[in-house]
Amino acid sequence: MDYDRKSTVSSFYGGRRGSFDALNHSQSPDYTPSGRPRDDASSFYADQQQRTSHDVLTGGQSAGYNASSFFAAGRLEPLKGGRDEEEEAPEAQTWDVYADFNNAGPRYSTAFGIGQHQEAGYHQLPPPPPPPGAKTDGDADSAQTPVELVTVPALGPEWQLSEMKHMTKSGRREMQSEKRQEKWKAWHRGETGLCGKWFTKRFLAFFAFGVAAIIGTILAITIPRVPGLSFNSSTPLIAATGSYNASIPTEFSRSPANFSFPAYADIQVDTTSNIIPLTFNHISAQVWDSASNLQVGTGYFGSDTLPAGSLPIIQVPLNFSYVASNDSDPTWNEWYNACKNTGLYANGSRPGVNFRLILTMDISGLPTTQSQSTQVDAAPCPIELSITAA
Numbered sequence: 001m002d003y004d005r006k007s008t009v010s011s012f013y014g015g016r017r018g019s020f021d022a023l024n025h026s027q028s029p030d031y032t033p034s035g036r037p038r039d040d041a042s043s044f045y046a047d048q049q050q051r052t053s054h055d056v057l058t059g060g061q062s063a064g065y066n067a068s069s070f071f072a073a074g075r076l077e078p079l080k081g082g083r084d085e086e087e088e089a090p091e092a093q094t095w096d097v098y099a100d101f102n103n104a105g106p107r108y109s110t111a112f113g114i115g116q117h118q119e120a121g122y123h124q125l126p127p128p129p130p131p132p133g134a135k136t137d138g139d140a141d142s143a144q145t146p147v148e149l150v151t152v153p154a155l156g157p158e159w160q161l162s163e164m165k166h167m168t169k170s171g172r173r174e175m176q177s178e179k180r181q182e183k184w185k186a187w188h189r190g191e192t193g194l195c196g197k198w199f200t201k202r203f204l205a206f207f208a209f210g211v212a213a214i215i216g217t218i219l220a221i222t223i224p225r226v227p228g229l230s231f232n233s234s235t236p237l238i239a240a241t242g243s244y245n246a247s248i249p250t251e252f253s254r255s256p257a258n259f260s261f262p263a264y265a266d267i268q269v270d271t272t273s274n275i276i277p278l279t280f281n282h283i284s285a286q287v288w289d290s291a292s293n294l295q296v297g298t299g300y301f302g303s304d305t306l307p308a309g310s311l312p313i314i315q316v317p318l319n320f321s322y323v324a325s326n327d328s329d330p331t332w333n334e335w336y337n338a339c340k341n342t343g344l345y346a347n348g349s350r351p352g353v354n355f356r357l358i359l360t361m362d363i364s365g366l367p368t369t370q371s372q373s374t375q376v377d378a379a380p381c382p383i384e385l386s387i388t389a390a
Contacts, residue, residue: 221275224365227306228270229372231357237318237382238264244317250383252339257324257332261339263382264315265299265357274308279364285316290354290375292331296322297355316359339381341389352378 165171186192193200199207239245240262248262265285271278285299297320306312324332338353358373 222365224276224278224363225271225273226361226363226366226370226372227274227278229359229374230268230270231374231376232266232268235382236266236376236379238266238315239382240264240317248319252336252385252389254327257327257329258322259332259335259339260319260321261383263297263318263320265318266313266315267359268311268313269306270311271306272309272311277305277308279303279305281362281364283316283362284360285318286358286360287318287320288356288358289331289334290356290377291334294322294331296320296331296335335381339383339385341385341387343387350381352380354378 166175183192187194187201190201193203240248245262248260250261252259269278280301281303283301285297285301286295287297287299288294289296297318299316299318301314301316304314306314320335322331322335327333335353338351340350342348342350354375354377356373356375358371360369360371362369
């Protein structure tokens with residue numbers, strides 16, 4: 001159907017039209033006026049044109065539309081201000097779509113000052129002229145001139161005195177002290193623990209009790225007890241043997257008056273109160289005469305470990321040695337009479353000696369040394385001199 005291919009309202013204009021395209025045809029169309037009188041709408045264009053605006057196309061009938069309202073007129077003018085960049089650009093230059101964004105090449109956009117005489121962005125203001133009354137550069141800078149507010153932040157609320165104090169060292173110390181006090185009060189009330197929710201007051205009490213019980217049990221087992229010492233009632237002193245006997249000479253001399261001989265102290269050790277074995281680092285001994293209160297002997301016992309809960313016997317080496325001014329000394333005579341040959345006595349019985357033995361024990365596991373002393377009465381002499389001895 002070739003009634004009206006450009007408009008669907010051709011009946012409004014009063015008749016059929018031929019299929020003539022005015023834009024795509026080189027010759028002017030030959031329209032014959034219909035002879036109908038012009039409507040009132042055409043008077044709107046009377047002051048702008050000498051002839052009726054639509055008589056040629058519509059045969060004198062118009063509704064106030066121009067030609068472009070129902071013809072596809074196409075592009076009437078360039079898009080940018082009536083000029084074409086492609087025609088104005090040099091022939092060797094090609095259009096770059098990224099020129100507005102990579103700052104390299106011609107700019108096609110004039111938004112925000114881009115592509116004009118100056119680049120977009122911040123531009124420093126020119127320095128203002130000094131005021132008439134300024135004498136120095138400082139006066140000129142301090143005068144009432146425009147100031148660039150580039151990095152000045154927006155003004156906020158005023159600082160309170162408490163906030164200013166919290167920014168000082170003393171204020172921070174006070175805040176930390178208050179936090180510690182609050183934490184201590186909360187822990188004392190059982191609301192919190194020392195490590196978050198752990199180690200609350202109640203838990204810490206039970207924990208401390210358990211730790212104390214464990215420590216007490218360990219100490220009760222591991223700490224050694226000082227053992228009890230007792231001498232053999234019949235022979236508290238026994239004769240030395242072996243290499244120790246050979247290392248000390250046995251003699252009694254009247255001029256000068258002296259004596260020396262080796263012996264062992266026969267001692268029973270009570271370790272029944274100990275749970276673990278008892279270890280002696282060393283034991284030192286001193287022998288004192290009971291009558292004259294003079295030292296007549298020394299001794300040393302080395303390191304040894306004794307079983308726990310038993311009554312072991314140890315022998316402490318003793319070195320009896322005494323020097324007197326003459327043979328009338330009572331201490332020398334006492335020990336000489338106790339050690340003489342039994343053949344020199346009618347009843348064959350020698351008198352005993354009285355002495356006090358002091359033992360100083362260094363026990364492993366105890367911080368200090370422990371000392372014990374015992375009194376020995378009428379102890380037989382561990383040696384017997386020959387019948388021909390002086």
